[in-house]
Amino acid sequence: MRSIVIEDHFASWRAASLGALAEGLAPETIEWRVKQEPESPQEQALFDYGATSEEAEPRSTAVHVSKELAALLQDAALYRESQRWAFLYKVLWRWHHGDRAAASPADTDGARLHRMAKSVRRAKHDMIAYVRFRKQTSASAVQTPEYIAWYEPEHDVLAWAAEHFAQRMGRSTWMITTPRGAAFWDGQQLHLEQRRALPGDHRCDTADEAETLWLTYYRSTFNPARLNEAALEQHMPVRFWKGLPEGHLIPAMISEAKSGARRVAQASGVGALAGKTIPIEADMAQPARDQPSSLDTCRRCDLWRNATQAVGSSGPSDARIMLIGEQPGDQEDLSGQPFVGPAGQLLETAMTRAGLSREQVYLTNAVKHFKWEPRGKRRLHKTPGQREIEACSYWLERELHTVRPAVIVALGATALTALLRGKVSLSDHLDAPFGVQGGWGIATYHPSFALRQQADADREKVLAEISNALIRARELAESATPTATKQQQ
Numbered sequence: 332m333r334s335i336v337i338e339d340h341f342a343s344w345r346a347a348s349l350g351a352l353a354e355g356l357a358p359e360t361i362e363w364r365v366k367q368e369p370e371s372p373q374e375q376a377l378f379d380y381g382a383t384s385e386e387a388e389p390r391s392t393a394v395h396v397s398k399e400l401a402a403l404l405q406d407a408a409l410y411r412e413s414q415r416w417a418f419l420y421k422v423l424w425r426w427h428h429g430d431r432a433a434a435s436p437a438d439t440d441g442a443r444l445h446r447m448a449k450s451v452r453r454a455k456h457d458m459i460a461y462v463r464f465r466k467q468t469s470a471s472a473v474q475t476p477e478y479i480a481w482y483e484p485e486h487d488v489l490a491w492a493a494e495h496f497a498q499r500m501g502r503s504t505w506m507i508t509t510p511r512g513a514a515f516w517d518g519q520q521l522h523l524e525q526r527r528a529l530p531g532d533h534r535c536d537t538a539d540e541a542e543t544l545w546l547t548y549y550r551s552t553f554n555p556a557r558l559n560e561a562a563l564e565q566h567m568p569v570r571f572w573k574g575l576p577e578g579h580l581i582p583a584m585i586s587e588a589k590s591g592a593r594r595v596a597q598a599s600g601v602g603a604l605a606g607k608t609i610p611i612e613a614d615m616a617q618p619a620r621d622q623p624s625s626l627d628t629c630r631r632c633d634l635w636r637n638a639t640q641a642v643g644s645s646g647p648s649d650a651r652i653m654l655i656g657e658q659p660g661d662q663e664d665l666s667g668q669p670f671v672g673p674a675g676q677l678l679e680t681a682m683t684r685a686g687l688s689r690e691q692v693y694l695t696n697a698v699k700h701f702k703w704e705p706r707g708k709r710r711l712h713k714t715p716g717q718r719e720i721e722a723c724s725y726w727l728e729r730e731l732h733t734v735r736p737a738v739i740v741a742l743g744a745t746a747l748t749a750l751l752r753g754k755v756s757l758s759d760h761l762d763a764p765f766g767v768q769g770g771w772g773i774a775t776y777h778p779s780f781a782l783r784q785q786a787d788a789d790r791e792k793v794l795a796e797i798s799n800a801l802i803r804a805r806e807l808a809e810s811a812t813p814t815a816t817k818q819q820q
């Protein structure tokens with residue numbers, strides 16, 4: 332049995348391994364030992380290749396490994412496990428003797444190598460993502476780094492991560508301390524110190540100004556409606572929370588979100604309500620309850636549960652033209668404004684062509700909450716049902732009553748159904764204006780119908796139809812009191 336003493340890093344192992352291969356030492360004949368500080372004279376007497384990167388390698392052999400294996404070995408070398416050096420030598424030995432399976436995930440050793448490298452790569456990523464520097468404010472006679480961070484990496488990735496930060500933090504001086512070592516950047520040079528965990532290791536507990544700002548920002552951007560605990564914990568595993576300044580905020584924010592302490596309360600199990608829907612008249616819905624005093628608190632149907640917020644209208648309340656859409660989409664749901672997403676952009680194009688601006692028209696929707704279903708990470712639009720349209724007609728009625736527009740444009744079938752209070756066919760109403768609510772009604776396509784057209788020519792055709800309907804709406808709004816061609820209500 333030969334004992335090979337190396338320093339606890341890849342370069343030292345590599346140099347020693349090349350020497351061992353040159354000697355023809357089979358893996359099972361070697362005991363790999365890591366040099367302890369201070370080095371004992373007895374250890375020096377052992378079979379020691381003295382294999383630091385700077386020292387000359389006593390005898391070595393050329394080993395050609397694939398790029399992929401070289402990367403795997405380098406990453407796996409950072410894996411925290413006492414047997415790693417012996418294992419890596421075994422892989423190298425097999426490869427060197429023509430056994431290419433050693434690097435294959437289908438092989439037992441290969442699979443272990445891949446697993447180790449993968450785990451290290453994850454630890455590298457985590458360290459870059461979760462190290463938080465805190466600015467030091469204490470005026471001390473002793474020169475301390477401007478920024479200090481405490482982190483507990485899962486593998487020996489400190490040196491790698493330190494290089495990463497050194498390249499990005501310019502001249503600012505900083506230090507990262509970990510239980511097993513520290514990295515210090517003096518503005519020009521990186522200093523690494525390996526050590527075991529010391530009981531006195533301190534974490535920096537005072538928040539700097541940037542951190543206070545960061546916490547405020549983090550809290551304010553947290554959207555309880557979109558809380559997905561599983562995803563949160565997957566992207567920011569719980570074990571990292573203690574090292575993050577925002578970590579202590581997360582449990583409280585989760586529990587607040589769950590208990591509904593927010594403007595529009597929603598359950599965390601968004602869309603998870605089981606049960607059968609019983610169709611009822613909107614007027615009969617929750618008859619014992621007072622009417623909601625504001626849209627925000629509307630519970631007339633179930634759509635509020637899955638939406639971020641109710642989306643009201645935009646535009647002047649004395650507008651001559653009212654445009655009614657279907658329901659807010661994903662972007663409207665997040666911003667709280669109607670028609671700000673892709674359909675809104677297309678509508679704006681049609682309005683511009685028709686000589687109308689957003690400031691001139693009253694924009695609203697038949698249904699005020701976003702109805703959607705999850706598809707992977709996306710929220711896919713779902714057409715509102717008759718019951719939801721009827722429940723929401725309470726709000727539309729109020730808007731019609733307040734604005735009293737001369738012309739109402741229904742964008743799509745849902746809007747037309749809401750306006751005419753019953754299931755109607757859009758195609759039957761496309762051609763001519765009709766009388767409604769003491770004014771004119773015009774029906775046209777919804778802008779998202781244009782967006783759904785594959786061919787440019789088809790999209791342009793639908794857009795032209797919408798623009799023409801808006802031109803008609805503008806002309807009617809500018810003209811005298813309407814004489815309805817076909818009074819519907």
Ligand code: URA
Nearest residue numbers: 656657658659669670
């Ligand atoms: N579609 C609508 O009908 N309304 C919006 O506000 C956005 C998209």
